[in-house]
Amino acid sequence: MEERARSCLLRSKATLEQDIKASYLMDHMVSDGVLTNDEEAMVLNKVTRREQAAALLEVLLRKDNRAYISLYNALIRESYGDLANLLHSDLPLLSPEGERSFADGVSPSVQAILSDGGVPQRPVVFVSRPALLNLIRQKLYQLQKTSGWVTVFGMAGSGKSVMAAEAVRDHALIKDCFPDGIHWLSVGQCERSDLLVRMQSLCFRLEQGQSSEASHRPPCSVEEAKERLRFLILRRFPRSLLILDDVWDSSVLRSFDIQCRVLLTTRNRGLTDSVSGTRFEVPVENGLDEDKALEILSLYVNGKPQKLPEQARSIVSECKGSPLVVSLIGALLREFPDRWSYYLRLLQRKQFKRIRKSSSYDYEALDQAMDASLQVLEPEHQNLYRDLSIMQKDIKVPAKVLSVLWGLELEEVEDVLQEFVNKSLLFRDCNQRPYLYYLHDLQLDFLTEQNRDQIAELHKKMVRQYQKFYNESPPSSGDKECLYWYHFLPYHMAKAGLSKELYSLMFSLDWVKEKAQVMGSAHLINDYVEYGEILDKENSEVRLQFQEFLSLNGHQLEQRPFPDVVQLALSQPACSEVYRQAALSGLGEQKQ
Ligand SMILES: Nc1ncnc2c1ncn2[C@@H]1O[C@H](COP(=O)(O)OP(=O)(O)O)[C@@H](O)[C@H]1O
Ligand SMILES: [Mg+2]
Helix, strand or coil, X not given: CCHHHXXXXXXXXXXXXXXXXXXHHHHHHHHCCCCCHHXXXXXXXXXXXXXXXXXXXXXXXXXXXXXXXXXXXXXXXXXXXXXXXHHHCCCCCCCHHHHHHCHHHCCHHHHHHHHHCCCCCCCCCCCCCHHHHHHHHHHHHCCCCCCEEEEEECCCCCCHHHHHHHHCCXXXXXXXXXXXXXXXXXXXXXXXXXXXXXXXXXXXXXXXXXXXXXXXXXXXXXXXXXXXXXXXXXXXXXXXXXXXXXXXXXXXXXXXXXXXXXXXXXXXXXXXXXXCCEEEEEECCCCCCHHHHHHHHXXXXXXXHHHCCCHHHHHXXXXXXXXXXXXXXXXXXXXXXXXXXXXXXXXXXXXXXXXCCCCCCCCHHHHHHHHHHHHCCCHHHHHHHHHHHHCCCCCCEEHHHXXXXXXXXXXXXXXXXXXXXXXXXXXXXXXXXXXXXXXXXXXXXXXXXXXXXXXXXXXXXXXXXXXXXXXCCCCCCCCHHHHHHHXXXXXXXXXXXXXXXXHHHHCCHHHHHHHHHHXXXXXXXXXXXXXXXXXXXXXXXXXXXXXXXXXXXXXXXXXXXXXCHHHHHHCCCCCCHHHHHHHHHHHHHHHC
16 A cells, blocks of 8 residues: 555544444445455454454555555445545555456446446446456447447346446446446436426436536426436437436337437336337346356355355255345345245245235245344334335435435434445445435335335325424425425325325425425426326316416526516416415515
């Protein structure tokens, strides 16, 4: 390790020893290849957390630059952002040779490109799938000189997203084919208005750092967003790759049919039939090979695949090689190493029988594994996990939202979430601060199925907790949490069957003003369409009046500084509810 790095590590040693949990960090460092299993075992042999931390740092101080960088990356991934900052200024620069020799091409420069583009990190326990990986990379190389589409398709939970992210974790590929960057977008089964929100955030990301046009207003429609993207990609990022993760619908793809390079993951083959340009396909098998699945298990229990007990093969076969299910079981076995026979029996029990017409694959094993993972949580945490049934697919939430839902301190929430993450019950996106948490689609299916009768109640809890927390004034910070509420509060109210509250929310000029200020008007207009049926039961006239107000003033509401909404509303016809509220609030202000 170079002198500067070593000196920084020595200076930070006391602070690091105080805070870090060596066992979590070592998972990453072993998979980076900078720490051996023996070294890991030696550290774990120490009794207290602090002694383990000290032992780990002692080992690392004897190693090279890669160990320092790996520690830095592990700190980032394990939520120790503040500690990573201590090491940041002395990160060693790797020579081009160093870059290439760095484990699996994940040099700091690759890491930076990927995290700028929002590409998810590797799961903590990860096995390589070289044949599949090479196939995807080979197809991506076909996009070196021309725009086009690479489709990675396969069953849910087969590892498509993980492999798509892995494919671009490669210095040479980025340099040769996509020097202008990689941009990841989680799409999912989304409505047009949600697609717009996602496209807006992509535009926002691409426009960042452009001082001259920094004050761009967000695009108001999917069509406008498409044009904006076309322009941005053509002018600023011509040789970049867009990764569209989990696309369900070909109409989504038409919104990205802008002569760019796209890698997409999907369950439906043939989605690209209706778009223009060169197309390539890569199928993903439903399950991992037995060897690979065994490797996952052995990584969880810190052993060698050859040394796994005899039940391991049967477990893998009951899981049908699904990486998601094997990961859940692996996390359980890490905690309870004596339970191989028990978990095998559970998987064989097949108590969950669900027929899903949409797919020929059966998810019994997943349900069993989820159930088993939940059983080992404390009852209180089981309840907290059940509350996650109200999450929306492909929507990542910050811990703060859950701290409102659960009525717990942020720190407590983070501890609970860490436990879920350790059990593979939840996933964490560390690309952004604050970190965002999400469930795999299939886990959400399991939850909604299991708590079918309570879903409305759970949504109601969400609404009540929001109201309790924000009873003085609505959220106004403009951060991720605030965005979440403006985006999804009507959704939770609708799902909770709280129609009256939905009317009073949406038929309120204050809400319109606040939401437009945070999110722009397009999403707001869409809410009136989306919940039209419910709102019309109260008053379809008023709904139309609000919608009309927004369509007329949509462009104004995108301007910054933000216009005076009461003034705008006063130009509505006097019979409009929008006008009435504006007049009332004007009076209120005069009195004050
Ligand atoms: N190569 C892998 N090594 C280890 N675990 C994996 C691997 N691929 C997938 N997994 C596990 O399976 C889960 C589902 O994978 P994901 O890529 O999200 O599936 P898909 O996108 O096909 O639905 C991941 O969250 C991870 O826990
Ligand atoms: Mg996926």
